[in-house]
Amino acid sequence: MKLLTAAQTREADAFTIKEEGITSTDLMERAAKAFTCWFENKFQPTEEVHIFCGPGNNGGDGLVAARLLHERNYHVKLYLVGDLANASDDFKVNQERLPQDLKPQFIQQETEIPQLQQKTCVIDALFGTGLNRPVIGLYAQVISILNDSGACITSVDMPSGLYTDSQTPDEGAIIKAAYTISFELPKLAFLLPQHEQYVGKWHVVKIGLSQQFISEVETGLYFITQQDAQHLVKPRKKFSHKGLYGHALLLCGGFGKMGAAVLAARACLRGGVGLLTIQAPQVGYTVLQTAVPEAMTLTDKNRKHLSELPNEITKFDVIGTGPGLGTERVTKTAIGQLLATAQQPLVIDADAINIIAGSEKLKAQLPKNKVILTPHPKEFERLVGKVKNDYDRLQHLREFCAEYQCYVTLKGSHTAIGTPEGKVYFNTTGNSGMATGGTGDVLTGIITALVGQQYTLEEACLLGVYVHGLSADLALHTVGAISMTASDVIDHLPKAFLHLSQPMP
Numbered sequence: 001m002k003l004l005t006a007a008q009t010r011e012a013d014a015f016t017i018k019e020e021g022i023t024s025t026d027l028m029e030r031a032a033k034a035f036t037c038w039f040e041n042k043f044q045p046t047e048e049v050h051i052f053c054g055p056g057n058n059g060g061d062g063l064v065a066a067r068l069l070h071e072r073n074y075h076v077k078l079y080l081v082g083d084l085a086n087a088s089d090d091f092k093v094n095q096e097r098l099p100q101d102l103k104p105q106f107i108q109q110e111t112e113i114p115q116l117q118q119k120t121c122v123i124d125a126l127f128g129t130g131l132n133r134p135v136i137g138l139y140a141q142v143i144s145i146l147n148d149s150g151a152c153i154t155s156v157d158m159p160s161g162l163y164t165d166s167q168t169p170d171e172g173a174i175i176k177a178a179y180t181i182s183f184e185l186p187k188l189a190f191l192l193p194q195h196e197q198y199v200g201k202w203h204v205v206k207i208g209l210s211q212q213f214i215s216e217v218e219t220g221l222y223f224i225t226q227q228d229a230q231h232l233v234k235p236r237k238k239f240s241h242k243g244l245y246g247h248a249l250l251l252c253g254g255f256g257k258m259g260a261a262v263l264a265a266r267a268c269l270r271g272g273v274g275l276l277t278i279q280a281p282q283v284g285y286t287v288l289q290t291a292v293p294e295a296m297t298l299t300d301k302n303r304k305h306l307s308e309l310p311n312e313i314t315k316f317d318v319i320g321t322g323p324g325l326g327t328e329r330v331t332k333t334a335i336g337q338l339l340a341t342a343q344q345p346l347v348i349d350a351d352a353i354n355i356i357a358g359s360e361k362l363k364a365q366l367p368k369n370k371v372i373l374t375p376h377p378k379e380f381e382r383l384v385g386k387v388k389n390d391y392d393r394l395q396h397l398r399e400f401c402a403e404y405q406c407y408v409t410l411k412g413s414h415t416a417i418g419t420p421e422g423k424v425y426f427n428t429t430g431n432s433g434m435a436t437g438g439t440g441d442v443l444t445g446i447i448t449a450l451v452g453q454q455y456t457l458e459e460a461c462l463l464g465v466y467v468h469g470l471s472a473d474l475a476l477h478t479v480g481a482i483s484m485t486a487s488d489v490i491d492h493l494p495k496a497f498l499h500l501s502q503p504m505p
């Protein structure tokens, strides 16, 4: 599913209005109704609701919500903030539509800002996607008092003050919402870790924006929905045999880190690979043969560290490497040989990334259109240098993927997948239970398995990160976030694949 910029959202609004032959006031009514519907399900009418409106259409939504909630017997206190001389037309229409017994209070100076009790229910309709400069002055004072009050803030469309799709300047005040209710699609800003404290929990409510517009508009930004993931899953054929699902090679593990190889291997098998061979240093032989009996094990001539490639390397359909490797000189040499000789796709993680990041020569040797790198943010910085903020990180992601013609799954709360053509996909599954050692090794195993089964590199990245997060979401129900381990994620992979294989409604 696409993510739209603020400008594209405005175009989508205008297109919808024209296509349906409705007025912008009608669309505002629809949007505010969708917001109110969500709000009514969440908050009871027993509490006071304090609604703060700015001068634009976001404020207009706030006015409509005030009217609708008042009709439903919520005790609404309405505040209109700032200079309303240039308020938007739809704001003015809806100000006129306020019932007689719902009198707004005007806030034109700091002394008029109400002091709120902790946990007061607040709706923030100061600014939405029309924000075009950092919030300072009176609006910033309102935002600061709301943030400091400990009120439970629900933002309409955007937390006021936060830029939709670019870095908010440091001087701008931003609402810290508990909930953000976005119209039609999520915004790029919601998916970036640096904004967690502002966006809170976000939800999308549909307002019927033109599907034609959304399908035709050009964007390089996407988020992965369950439907997208379901479309990707390839059903198995009745007359199939293990040879059809690929023979994967994992070059993983080292002294004291054989667990990483075990996790990657078990995940690779649960990911559906036909055959799996692991090449590991000698210390890993008994470990792997015992912990992963389904896999074949080749031993390296080195006792503790990977130092060579298997003889018949051409027989493998995909090679995954990195988990538990370490960065010994012998291992660096082996990774160099791998990049120089491998003909098949490579899934590169962890220490293999660190080794490549430390050498411009190795980076230049990354074979084009054959590599998936799966770094966490620190490993990514080793590849591209220090980044300034989350937008800068995305820019580096696009540039790196374009320069090296590779795929990168940049791991995080919403893992971002960069492609050689400059697209970025954000994952929507996963939870904080995954912030534990070994979950990255699991992802390497899953993606390696999918490439082995002849998913394209892009498909393997998208489905891999989605199913990895989905397994953790399913594990959440049984083990919770605190106790979750990487093995729990593997154990829930079967359920996750089953979930995605069910026929679509």
Ligand SMILES: NC(=O)C1=CN([C@@H]2O[C@H](COP(=O)(O)OP(=O)(O)OC[C@H]3O[C@@H](n4cnc5c(N)ncnc54)[C@H](O)[C@@H]3O)[C@@H](O)[C@H]2O)[C@@H](O)CC1
Binding pocket: 010, 013, 014, 024, 027, 028, 029, 031, 032, 054, 055, 056, 057, 058, 059, 061, 086, 087, 088, 126, 127, 128, 129, 130, 131, 132, 133, 134, 135, 136, 139, 156, 157, 158, 183
């Ligand atoms: N356009 C439409 O048809 C619809 C718009 N909707 C709502 O409208 C919002 C966008 O509305 P607008 O484009 O009017 O924009 P906003 O309401 O976000 O804000 C624009 C207004 O704020 C002023 N402004 C911008 N930045 C400021 C700053 N830093 N300090 C002080 N004033 C500032 C602008 O001059 C303008 O008056 C969406 O987020 C959504 O809530 C929805 O009602 C759905 C339909």
Ligand SMILES: [K+]
Binding pocket: 058, 124, 125, 126, 127, 128, 155, 156, 157, 158, 159, 160
């Ligand atoms: K808002």
